[in-house]
Amino acid sequence: MRGRTIRLSPARRLVGDLMRFSIGIPRVTVQRQMNIRPLVDARSASCVRPSWTVLFLKGYALLSQEIPDLRRAYIKFPRPQLYEYPASVASIAHEREHEGERVVLLSTIKGPEKRPIPELEKLIQDARSLPISEIKEFRRSLKLARAPGLLRWLLMWLGLNIGRKRGRYFGTFQLSVYSGLGAESLNPLTPLTTIFNYGPIGEDGSVTVRIHYDHRVMDGANVARALERFEKILNSQVVDEVRSLAQNEAAASTVSIGISK
Template identity: 35%
Template sequence: MRASEGVPLITYQRTLDLTPLAQARARLPSPPGFAAIIAKAFALVAREQPVLRTLVVDFPWPHFYELPRSVGAIAIAREIDGEDCVLIQKLVAPDELALTGVDALIREAQTLPINEVPMFRKLLRISALPWPLRRIAWWSGLSLARQRANYFGSFGLSSVSAIGPGNLYPTSPGPYMLSYGRLGDDSRLDMVIRFDHRLIDAAPIARIMTRLEQVLNTAIAGELQAMHSPSTGHPPVRAVGI
């Protein structure tokens, strides 16, 4: 929260029509969760749009730093010693992984013992440091470009849709924070993106949201369809422009 105070986050929200995706997902007995679906789709769009892989870094002077690959930071609700908390699972290049692999990494973070998740162990070690050392560790994670990606990713993802309806507008050190609601009976999904206004304006974000909807209904829907009938020989939904 302290790291997010100085980030000028702007919110853009749109309702996406995900009929092809919803139809393909409904055919699977155990479909991938929407966290994995959104993370991979956004990383696929970021493959085309370098600005979605760009960080705003302050050290040694304010500058932009473009990452070669997307890194997702997925908020995971867990319990430690009887206390509710939120930890971060890192997804490196989810666009290069099978959707089942992305989903497995998220589910492991949700179910494995805390000390068996490498990213959780790293975060808890830092949190246990004395205040001066902890502050230095946070500073290096925020100020050094490669460490920024390692700790905070190029985009974040957080949602409470599994608990109930409603939209979430989380803060983040940036540059992008995604959230989504529940998929409606009409196959429509509320999607929220909060973005660092120093990096990008609202008009490109609106176009990116349109592209995200296209990718969800083509590349991701096609992969889900292939999971339903991997040996039928019928081609999946064609992934336009990927």
């Protein structure tokens, strides 16, 4: 049969470039079967109902604040070394419609551990719904993807291997999930030190959470302990914040009713 050739769009070139720099990383996966029933109950009782993406993002950012390994990166310039960031920068994958195709674009959030859940929710919702031209990271990525290959690869190599630039342009960790579609990725790739994801969440709070990490930066036992701590953070600090949101919402409703009377 005779098929047809399809020219690579800038978005597809962008994915190809990211894979080019991800494929050589010695990446290993550690997973943990968690029970986050307290968080499930707190979310169900709240009128606000934050998205699971935001709740896991906040939990992982708090985890990274405690564990310096999760804020480190292996860089090659001017020599192979580790670079540690004072705070996290989250990189989040979004599926968007662009020029007639579904594409994956990455947005970043600086210091997610210090941002309240509603602010994180708004930032993610903006990245999912605002026109692509209004999102700085999307514009920058698509502009780079239109450059000649050698120039793109040079700029990406420099961005990934100069410590301060890496965090600014790429982030310190990545979140990419398909659990809303009833699926989960077993081997996601990223040029960053860690990428984490989680599967569908059961009614009893059971969920599989994975951290895929760069073995040059950290070791499996550290990641296993981090996952254990991650579960505790989700069921304590994140639960407390969700409950406080519900209490604030209830208090605001009471005040509103009092004023209307």
